[in-house]
Amino acid sequence: MNQRIFLWMSTGAIAAMMAAGPLAGQTSVVVAKPDAKAADKSDAKAPTKTKAEAPFAAPKTPWGDPDIQGTWTSDDTWGVPFERPKNFGTRATLTEDEIKAREKAVERSAEFVENGGENHSPAKAQIDAAAKGEAPPAPPQGRYGRGVDSAPVPGHWGEFARRASHQTSQIVDPPDGRLPPLTPEAQAKLDAKNKLRRDPVPASYENWSWYDRCISRGVAGSILPVIYGNGLEIVQTPGYVAIRYEMVHDVRIIPTDGRPHLSSNIRSFMGDAVGHWEGKTLVVETTNLLGDRMAVGVNGDGGPPYSEDLKLTERFTRVSANTVNYEMTVDDPKTYTATWKVAFPITHEPGYQLFEYACHEGNMAMHNMLSTARLEDAKKTSAAPQPAK
């Protein structure tokens, strides 16, 4: 099976490179994979790894636009570092050995999802140790002392890649795959934000991100892969493309009729998006964003808050029946000292559906976290020396 996966991934990569060839100006390093069904039907006993598939004929809508409609997910890039680890330098793709290792990791993560509940009993381990009179295992440590990453995530929560990405990072430009230096102004905003997020006794709901509060994940945060909920649905009509995101349910209605952006006085969380077609690629430029709130990072909160001058340019190119190559260029001179770009494939997975994600009403975590913080306040008050009567 492993060998079979490797074979179809290799042929798919070559097919994708061929398909991407005629696209002028495309510098993506995204390695598109063929859809699972096509892979399954492909000759598993292919004599070489270099068997190429016929060039993909991108479908068109009845009115002649490239058809990128459907439900997609960025799951396959979950686990690919956002910034490239420095030891890779300017190498954007993994070596064959590294790909094999990542394939193993993908298999293990699938096992974690399926069996993590059984193999992942740290709470019981603590109790068992106490019953034996042994020192309990150290509680899991978090990065900040809070955050879900400070404790094991239940296996059944997670969603993971179905295929091993060949990329060394999600960021593909600059060539070292790392974020450009921040401006001093942005660094100060990041420091202030981190102080707020990491406060051990949060004063208010405002300590949490717009994502935590079920308000929005922003444009970038809605597609960058995270632990779960990485789906998006694209629907087209003549002159419009609509994108609905799975987690926190933002929707973008993107006109492709050549109209200009709205007045710069009009600002919103998801900004003003206008699109056009370049060959078979949908290009979407988004401006008019509200500054100093969300970030261009996971869940709209990873990194410094962006400025109101942020311009995002996204490119959606269908390279196979079940794969769209996605790119996003980030241009915000008040925040980053240079432009930068992420690129990864989004894939159609049979059976993957989006359901409503209205989450404010049921966001019990916010209530629970704040009640905990107020309890901490009360403890401090009762422990403080009482004024003399």
Next chain:
Amino acid sequence: MRTKLFVLAAGFGLMLAAVPIWAHHAFAAEFDVSKPLVLRGTVTKMDWINPHAWIHLDVKNADGTVTNWMIEAGAPNGLLRRGFNKSSLPPGTEIVVEGWQAKDGANRANGSNITYPDGKKLFIGSPGTGAPTDKPENK
């Protein structure tokens, strides 16, 4: 188990070196890792709500009284892709929950491991749900 966990961790290390895990809220702001618990009880209802589903559970105490606990589960969309649906956990079902209690002392817990009393997994994958674990032949 330890060996397996280690292998798993090593695999994740390779793949996820620079990837923090973000879910919809802060675990340690809500739950207390120094309050581990194992609860065995009977499901009274399940809230299919975002961002996380909650399982309500009647747990019989040593003195014969009954306490209703709330257990946090995954996001509904994710649970559905695990093959878990509205009819998977009808009221009256007996389950065992391992997890940690809420920091504020309420009868709420994070359900890190949820099984039937015989150890059978609750969150079992099924084909054709779009789950990462769906095998191509099942699609």
